[in-house]
Amino acid sequence: xxxxxxxxxxxxxxxxxxxxxxxxxxxxxxxxxxxxxxxxxxxxxxxxxxxxxxxxxxxxxxxxxxxxxxxxxxxxxxxxxxxxxxxxxxxxxxxxxxxxxxxxxxxxxxxxxxxxxxxxxxxxxxxxxxxxxxxxxx
Numbered sequence: 001x002x003x004x005x006x007x008x009x010x011x012x013x014x015x016x017x018x019x020x021x022x023x024x025x026x027x028x029x030x031x032x033x034x035x036x037x038x039x040x041x042x043x044x045x046x047x048x049x050x051x052x053x054x055x056x057x058x059x060x061x062x063x064x065x066x067x068x069x070x071x072x073x074x075x076x077x078x079x080x081x082x083x084x085x086x087x088x089x090x091x092x093x094x095x096x097x098x099x100x101x102x103x104x105x106x107x108x109x110x111x112x113x114x115x116x117x118x119x120x121x122x123x124x125x126x127x128x129x130x131x132x133x134x135x136x137x138x
Contacts, residue, residue: 089135
């Protein structure tokens, strides 16, 4: 979660706690009728806020798994990566690795994948490879 997301989550939690405490205090200090009316208004406001958040989430779209971001120089591998060395100047030596059995399924990330220039993303069977700038297989 981003810093902005954490700030929003904490703000919602604090406001909710204060609203709950206020309703309990109103119930104790005033009468049940006043507390009931205040709770009705608070429930209406909360449901409208939930509707707004839902519409925004639907409008933004995206995969259910969230976005995966690979920065410049970053690497993302999903699935088998037998014998791979990752990074600048990486090298793989020794006997070649064995490839997975044919037909072995590999599920890509469930959300959007954003790869920055200079980044690498592989979703299949990355077998016996050196990944990165000036990398080699010897």
